Amino acid sequence: MTESPTTERDDQGPTATAPMVTAEGVHKFYGDHHVLKGVDLEVERQEVMCIIGPSGSGKSTFLRCVNRLETITAGRIRVGGELIGYREKNGRLHDMRAKEIARQRRRMGMVFQSFNLFPNMTALGNVMEAPVRVKKMARARAEEIARSSLAQVGLADKAGAYPSQLSGGQQQRVAIARALTMNPEVMLFDEPTSALDPELVGEVLDVIRSLASSGMTMIVVTHEISFARDVADQLVFMDAGLVVERGDPRELLSNPRHERTRQFLAAAGTP
């Protein structure tokens, strides 16, 4: 089903610790529709994984399963070694309480295709909300962190602006800052530039790129193939709910082993 990753994984990372994210045999049904058909993936700490594939291939669904915006029908997803969504007791799985799921989600930051900023709050308000309400941080301290997050995405001067006053690219950068303020161990990007005008894509990709080079563990679902080649440590091609192949991005893009991958890359017009 999956190609065994032949990429050398000899980064000097802490080999004793578990991978940041693992998925084993993940299946997902929407009613009768079989969206994920046994996905096995692994993301090491500080690794950047990009997932490409045609729409409907299940890549976004997989990402949403990782932080349990969707439940899975079969398989296991672990983040930092911790089983997502269930507790395992005496060989049986128990549904987690909403509170525990919320706690698990705090380990991950998520950035959506449609930004999903809170329209009734300013950029600063959006970024401060979770530290203040979820982490119960003092307002002054939260504001300090929020402002430095906004500065990190180059929007220090837009703290007081409402989302409707910002361009799409700026909104998405605020959304990234909002996720970063919670200090996540892994960032999940769900087609972060797909809703943007072409001339605004670059500024968002730059932010993600600098985040990658700072050592953040990331899973990026994207259509930007040249970006994926530059940034990814591991590139995954998904189609029809399956991982068709994965490995070193340059290797995969220049030398796809599967016919399906070749078709997709040809249609996508990869340079």
Place this chain on the structure above:
Amino acid sequence: MTSPTTATQTETGSPSGAFEPIKAVPVRKYGQWAIAAIVALYAAQLIVSVARNETLEYGVVWRYLFHEQVLKGILVTFELTFAAGILGTLIGTLVAVAKLSGNPILRAVSGFYTWFFRGVPLLSLVLIMGNFAILFSHLSISLPFTDVDFLRVETNSVLTIFVAAWIALSLHEGAYMGEVIRGGLVGVPQGQREAAQSLGMSDGLVMRRVILPQSLRTVVPPMSNRFIILLKESSLVSVIAGGELMNAVTDLSTSNYRVIEMLMVATLWYLFFVSLLTFGQRVLERRLSRGYSR
């Protein structure tokens, strides 16, 4: 392309250069004027016939407008509308949240509540609450189906006419308000909930901080509608001698026989307060539209 004016092409997009603003003759809307004239004529006739009516004495209306009993009635109307508006909104919020919750018991109970209190005419509800003591002489909180009472009081000592009216109006209001608020909650895009959840917010926080505040904006117009209806519906309390505005004017008319004049007194006051509420709605809408326009 081959035109000789190549020099001017470089100016494309520049704001300078002479131009002549369009001075167009507007379309003449003769039909509109004709209809306006007819409407104005009939309106004038109506006003004149009411103003010249010989059985109507405007002096009486004016004299009773600030009559002590009327002012007292206004106070009660005000208190009832305010108290039932708040309790009704509270009930409505709980009903709406319960209806959208994952808990089947809450969904069933809230569904039953809406069905029942939207179905019972407010007039019946007011009469039943006003005569509750006939049904139950004492009110108590006890272990179900036993004589072990935790709390026991005489009905009439707690359920005064005002309290009975307040409860009746609130129960009724809550049923409608529940649907109004549910409409607002459902209207908040799903992505907002997901963004909040992905930040690790609990369900309660998501509702309080993200969904409810955003639903407010769309809920204000129908909610204002409900408040205005409630203000006028409080007049039904006159059937249990609630002492509010409508009760006051009907009381007065039984002694002075000026039925229409007294109703006009009430009408003028209701119109005045509805105008205030409408103004309040506009202020609230402006405040809540923060962040929604460029």
